[in-house]
Amino acid sequence: MNKLSSYTIKEIHRAYRDKILTPTSFVDLCLQKAIQSIELNAFTTITDDEAESHAIESEKRLYVDRKPKTLDGITIGIKDNFCTSNIPTTCGSEMLKNFVPTYNATVYARLRKAGACLVGKCNLDEFAMGSGTIDSIFGPTRNPWQYERNNWKIAGGSSGGSAVAVTTGSCVAAIGSDTGGSTRNPAALCGVVGLKPSYGLVSRYGLIPLVNSMDVPGILTRDIDDCVAVLNSVAGPDDLDSTTIKRDYKPIEIQDIDMSSVKIGIPKEYHCEGMDREVIDTWSYVSDILEKENCIVKQVSLPYSSASIVVYSILNQCEVASNMARYDGIEYGLRTDETYSTEELYASSRLRGFSEVVRSRILTGNYFLLTRNYNKYFIKALKLRRLISDDFNKVFNGEDKVDLLLTPTTLSDAPSYEDFSLKNNRDQCAFQDFCTQPANMAGIPAVSIPIRLSKNGLPLSLQLMGPMFSEELMLNVAKKIESIVKFPSFDNTTLADKFVKI
Amino acid sequence: MYRFIYYKSLRMCNRSHSTSFNKWESVVGLEVHALLNTNSKLFSGAQNTFGGVVNSCVSLFDAAIPGTLPVLNRKCVELGIKTALALSCKVNEVSSLDRKHYFYADLPAGYQITQQRAPLASDGVINFQVFTPGFHKKPYKKSSKIKQIQLEQDSGKSLHDAELKRSLVDLNRAGAPLIEVVFEPDLQDGEEAAALVKELVLIVQRLGACTGRMEEGALRVDANVSIRRPGDPLSTRTEIKNIGSIRGVAGAVRYEIERQKTVLENGGRIINETRAWDAVGRATIPMRDKEVVQDYRYMPEPNLPPLRVNLKSKHDTQHVISVPLIQEQIPELPESSRKNLIENYQLRPEAAIQIVNEPILLKYFVDLAEERSQSTKIANLLINELLTVLNKNKLDISDCPITLRQLKELFKLFFDKKISLEVFKNVLDDLVISSDSDKMPSKIIQERNWTLISDETEITKFCIEIIENNPKLVKQYKEGKVKVLKALLGVMSKNSQNKFDMSLASRIMEEVLKK
Known part of the structure; x- marks a missing residue:
């Protein structure tokens, strides 16, 4: 029975049709997994009431109305920076600990419309600022792989809760957000698929922003087919987000594609200092596989890659400074008892509401935005961002162009919490986001695919990137890789033995 | 919460210099905020209305609820472009929106979305007549260049309860659509400033872009004032914020010019500061402590793509507005109306100005003059008699209850010599007081036995x-x-x-x- 929680969407729907399983029983199974793995801290809120009522609705559509929807009875987790009506949305911050939105983010609304059942809200670094999911007021999220109570690996971040929820089978799919790699990084470290769609393909309405110009809702699933099913139900224009593309969305199909027509680029700049030997080997392993599949694989250059992380850091902090200005304790969020003056109220609410990581980004961002610094930092960073984006343009559209790029997702397998927390948040991100954030700078789609286990028994993943709106080809190639490498998924049947006894 | 506004007393130097006979030249430039007359706000679907129940017209976006995003209201862009075209501005093919940051209880997002780098339109001009009866003997023509017109959000309103030591916030106005029209410092005194504002009010009213109701804050004026010796470069200016009436503009600028003269002639120094117009005390007073200079940390608004318009053709789509199409919808403007009255109705410029200054008067005039040739007489009757009667009854001209039908009959009776001028006035008075659109002048005259005897x-x-x-x-x-x-x-x-x-x-x- 437990294996059911590793089923794909297709398998689950088949089981529903065959009445081996019903939405309510499946939802219960997922909730059970969530409870069993509570120690991993994947959720900020487990929404059992919602999950059960959503399951009942699905059941009715399946067996009474006989008009099932595409995601009926499919369990989902939503990162806790997407607004969910009547369900707390905390951003892992003291500031929004008591914030209960009155509206649904478009992504969640569309998943609900497709019949998905919400299991819970997933843990994250405060306001998604981090790459380890260790900076949340609810405590760190722990990686289920090689878990030991006193020696555990980080889940990656900032959508670590979403990645762990999928890995443990607490839900079939989870929504994360990806600003510099926040979906792909934890997906890579937890051994699940993590998709960062093209900027503008999926609505950001209701996603509490980190960096508006880079944020995209991300999708975490156990395989590519599930990822496509979720993408197909959330993508497409949204009048509430002016940055979504206006043309209608054409659902992606996974089919047997002719790999010999696909050109894969290996950007040499991603072969960076500090990259683990095992990661490099995995990279070669897959490029060899692709070559064997008759793909054209060749080295390409993205010369501005090295500037990317600095540029990302500046733009990130500027937008953070601006986006965080609304948290003043007046309309919602934390408000202290300070009554001396409005200014004092702001200061004390923001001091108590934000961690030092958030405050230091706000302070730095405001420094960069000062009139005297604006050209020196912000404008310069924008110019470099353009060059980074042009790099991708040339590789994808110029002479000798390639269709997709293959790179590692992270520089190593999941670090232990002990090692990771030795570094400060800024250095953690600079290291962890190296391969992932350029895609956010350019707005292009990218997907992290788990490949194999390291000698430590931890997942190693690679990333595919493609030109804007090339999700169809990218995911088809990803599917091909997935079917060849046969990554050994996390065995969640042992969860009960691992935790419940304790 | 409370907020402190420091009202500093005027600090003047006692040492006096005897150079006061030297001439001063005053330089005045205006920035006008006009509330666009749309159903909904600039970036949200909340109702854009005046006088609603407190906090009843507030969308999630207006309250800066996390995760909400702005969606630009097309109607606002259209009205902004219409105003820009009426003021001969160059509409920019691509404009963009920026965030201007400052903390204030009635600014929920901590920033205002405005257009700092690339405004909707730039380089325009406004031509107007300066004529204040009793102040000027004759009207004269004046013009002021327009630097730019930008779209921006209004803020909410803070209400400070000093007794209970708390502040309350009303967000009905938060996010309401404004255009800010920035004029070059081309004016000399308060009367010119007032005349410019009057002309602008007339223009936006004709366009239907703004109600022009200054008493409701639908049009607010900031005046930049400085003085210098003729030929000298521009000197330090002060800014008078949020003047809420046309006579207020004249009064505030006049007061500020005199104040600056006094300060300088007493050896003082003008500091760059923001002042407020105290309409009751008839003085400008320092508004906030300006020792800390605000840095607004402007940044492009990342949630809104650049605003593109079609300047070349009349092809209009959902996302791209055709400017030539809007150009076609521009009605006759006050300057043309005055020209028309002078050239085709033989009115004196003074009369033309006064008639055009009051849209209702102009409507009365055009309709009355259509039927008979005595246009000068009609104009005089309207300006002298109708306005007198309204003044006597303390009514604003825009609230004049007399219908055109009543007025037409009354004028006919007068011109046909059925009634005397005295009776004419009496009937006007009666019509104003009774405010009954069904009551015809002939009836009143009959009832009161005022018929003129010509037997x-x-x-x-x-x-x-x-x-x-x-x-x-x-x-x-x-x-x-x-x-x-x-x-x-x-x-x-x-x-x-x-x-x-x-x-x-x-x-x-x-x-x-x-x-």
């Missing part, structure tokens, strides 16, 4: 009566004092309660006297 026999009979009762005056007249005729007519008009056609009466009286 010669009756008038002759009355004349004889007057002559018999005023032997002294008659004697004087017969001795050659012809002026006495006026006195006799006066008696006649008084005794008859203005019921005679006095031009006829005057002729008959003379005839009778000569007999």
